[in-house]
Amino acid sequence: MKPLTIVLPDLESTGPILDVQLGNSPTGQRALRHHGQAVPAPVSVRALIDTGSDMCALDAGLAATLRLSLIGVQFLSGGFAGGSAALTAVPEYSAALAFSHGVVLDITAIEVPLPGGLQLLIGRDLLAKTHFAYDGLGNSFTLTV
Amino acid sequence: MSESLQPLDLEMQTYRNHKDALLTSSEGKFVLIHGASILGTFATKMDAVAAGHQRVGPGPFLVKKVERVEKPVRILTPRT
Numbered sequence: 001m002k003p004l005t006i007v008l009p010d011l012e013s014t015g016p017i018l019d020v021q022l023g024n025s026p027t028g029q030r031a032l033r034h035h036g037q038a039v040p041a042p043v044s045v046r047a048l049i050d051t052g053s054d055m056c057a058l059d060a061g062l063a064a065t066l067r068l069s070l071i072g073v074q075f076l077s078g079g080f081a082g083g084s085a086a087l088t089a090v091p092e093y094s095a096a097l098a099f100s101h102g103v104v105l106d107i108t109a110i111e112v113p114l115p116g117g118l119q120l121l122i123g124r125d126l127l128a129k130t131h132f133a134y135d136g137l138g139n140s141f142t143l144t145v
Numbered sequence: 146m147s148e149s150l151q152p153l154d155l156e157m158q159t160y161r162n163h164k165d166a167l168l169t170s171s172e173g174k175f176v177l178i179h180g181a182s183i184l185g186t187f188a189t190k191m192d193a194v195a196a197g198h199q200r201v202g203p204g205p206f207l208v209k210k211v212e213r214v215e216k217p218v219r220i221l222t223p224r225t
Contacts, residue, residue, distance in 0.1 A: 027198035035202045052221030069204035071194055073153055077217035087217050094194045094204075106191050108208075110218060121220065 001131070004101045007140040016049040016134060016141040021098035022062065022120060025106045028069050028094050040066045042098060045119035049132060049143065053123035056109035058093065062119060063111050068093035074110050097126075103145045105129065155180055156207035167211045178207040186211070 006018050023042030024032065032039050043066065045059075055074070063070070072092035090110045097120075098104045107126055114121065131144040156178040160167075163183060167176055171186040175193040178184065179201045187193040190208055197206040 025194070025198075027195040028203060031198040031201075031203040037203065050221070052219075054218045054220070057220055067203070069194075069198065069206075070152060071197060071204060071206060071208045073157060073207070073209075075215065075217045077219050090218075094198075106194070108190060108194065110220075112220070123220070 047120035
């Protein structure tokens with residue numbers, strides 16, 4: 001595991017955000033190639049480390065752009081996507097995240113419309129595999145993955 | 146269920162049809178389902194996803210945790 005420290009002068013208002021590369025997992029890439037399909041290049045996305053989220057979430061449209069594998073259905077509570085408080089069925093995709101210090105992690109993520117500018121929520125399912133330290137006084141955070 | 150989830154309708158029905166047996170044999174594990182076929186159970190979600198890519202291809206396929214009570218997902222970031 002390697003630490004990645006991000007310093008943000010406006011950390012209090014932005015929250016712990018960072019840019020990561022989002023793409024297909026290695027096994028997903030092999031599956032696409034084996035079926036004669038091109039593998040889209042990873043894209044840079046703005047991610048928020050969101051300790052209030054049970055799992056990672058992608059902004060709407062990214063899964064189709066990247067041809068991510070649909071691997072499940074989750075039921076979202078609280079009317080997140082603008083609906084009622086009833087449960088909403090949302091798709092779950094396989095993907096991989098590449099951090100700027102070179103570490104790559106396979107993830108799964110639901111797809112929902114995210115607030116402006118955000119393309120990825122890093123939820124507690126991924127944080128469970130990391131060490132996350134938030135230094136409010138120092139306007140920085142460190143994610144060790 | 147939204148249009149984007151229709152490809153997994155059959156897999157979800159397969160899971161419901163076999164849920165009792167899966168709970169007996171594999172509670173807490175992750176089941177891999179394609180169409181009407183159960184392809185295996187795995188200790189981790191990522192192992193099931195990798196097996197799905199190897200056996201099915203880019204998908205879709207269903208990876209689902211075998212649990213008696215299904216927990217909804219919560220996301221607390223403000224909505225759009």
